[in-house]
Amino acid sequence: xxxxxxxxxxxxxxxxxxxxxxxxxxxxxxxxxxxxxxxxxxxxxxxxxxxxxxxxxxxxxxxxxxxxxxxxxxxxxxxxxxxxxxxxxxxxxxxxxxxxxxxxxxxxxxxxxxxxxxxxxxxxxxxxxxxxxxxxxxxxxxxxxxxxxxxxxxxxxxxxxxxxxxxxxxxxxxxxxxxxxxxxxxxxxxxxxxxxxxxxxxxxxxxxxxxxxxxxxxxxxxxxxxxxxxxxxxxxxxxxxxxxxxxxxxxxxxxxxxxxxxxxxxxxxxxxxxxxxxxxxxxxxxxxxxxxxxxxxxxxxxxxxxxxxxxxxxxxxxxxxxxxxxxxxxxxxxxxxxxx
Numbered sequence: 001x002x003x004x005x006x007x008x009x010x011x012x013x014x015x016x017x018x019x020x021x022x023x024x025x026x027x028x029x030x031x032x033x034x035x036x037x038x039x040x041x042x043x044x045x046x047x048x049x050x051x052x053x054x055x056x057x058x059x060x061x062x063x064x065x066x067x068x069x070x071x072x073x074x075x076x077x078x079x080x081x082x083x084x085x086x087x088x089x090x091x092x093x094x095x096x097x098x099x100x101x102x103x104x105x106x107x108x109x110x111x112x113x114x115x116x117x118x119x120x121x122x123x124x125x126x127x128x129x130x131x132x133x134x135x136x137x138x139x140x141x142x143x144x145x146x147x148x149x150x151x152x153x154x155x156x157x158x159x160x161x162x163x164x165x166x167x168x169x170x171x172x173x174x175x176x177x178x179x180x181x182x183x184x185x186x187x188x189x190x191x192x193x194x195x196x197x198x199x200x201x202x203x204x205x206x207x208x209x210x211x212x213x214x215x216x217x218x219x220x221x222x223x224x225x226x227x228x229x230x231x232x233x234x235x236x237x238x239x240x241x242x243x244x245x246x247x248x249x250x251x252x253x254x255x256x257x258x259x260x261x262x263x264x265x266x267x268x269x270x271x272x273x274x275x276x277x278x279x280x281x282x283x284x285x286x287x288x289x290x291x292x293x294x295x296x297x298x299x300x301x302x303x304x305x306x307x308x309x310x311x312x313x314x315x316x317x318x319x320x321x322x323x324x325x326x327x328x329x330x331x332x333x334x335x336x337x338x339x340x
Contacts, residue, residue, distance in 0.1 A: 242266040264288070
């Protein structure tokens with residue numbers, strides 16, 4: 001009997017990559033793959049009810065939805081962040097959750113630096129003026145400063161911000177970071193100075209990017225108190241998760257001149273952007289540029305992510321092992337399969 005795996009919200013792609021993974025692993029005939037187009041929750045849960053494994057992206061997997069996966073042994077996500085999955089509930093139900101922690105590191109780091117450099121060189125603002133028939137002088141969109149000798153502050157110091165650090169150091173920047181959980185060795189390796197508080201980091205930094213995952217403890221962790229402490233004229237970027245930054249507080253900081261420019265790839269209420277009236281308070285601000293949560297994307301990164309997610313499905317269902325990138329580690333001893 002074949003293992004049934006349902007793939008949901010797979011960005012409009014097929015299942016050719018996953019089938020190639022199965023062929024290379026020598027178990028193509030042992031699996032039945034079913035792909036459901038995004039935004040078809042009812043169809044997904046109907047198919048997933050008797051599935052052995054599922055692969056998802058954006059759908060909310062709270063306890064109620066996880067309980068609908070009556071036979072699921074492994075759930076993998078095409079992402080690093082797992083804030084849309086109730087991990088304790090998955091563990092209680094015996095479902096292993098695997099992410100792809102190496103996914104899109106280069107892409108998100110590059111996107112982050114691009115947003116910051118857009119603010120440094122005023123590229124988008126100048127482009128808009130030229131297209132409108134204007135030819136501003138060199139300070140027509142604000143003063144432009146060199147990056148050499150300036151300080152770049154990172155909120156979080158995981159794999160992606162570490163890559164950002166490497167990139168911006170090539171522009172002559174000094175790098176500092178706040179992350180109470182990152183090991184000292186990571187800071188030492190890259191020559192990055194550890195900072196003990198977000199407020200201290202904001203006060204010292206000319207450029208700041210936020211990479212913190214969205215958790216109950218990190219919601220709005222960047223707010224009025226932090227922006228009150230910020231070095232005047234700072235350039236600010238967010239490519240982690242929306243909701244970590246209080247957008248009303250950021251708007252106030254921009255209006256007051258404390259933040260000179262902000263670039264965001266993630267927003268708190270991204271779903272609501274289909275209606276401008278309920279979108280971000282930052283929309284329409286001249287000193288803000290936004291991209292539609294695409295920092296993760298390149299053709300190559302998406303393929304590799306799909307490969308890694310599928311390999312973890314095989315590890316659990318065929319090899320009877322915990323997935324390589326198990327997120328809910330307390331599932332051990334509760335898993336719905338006999339670990340071999």
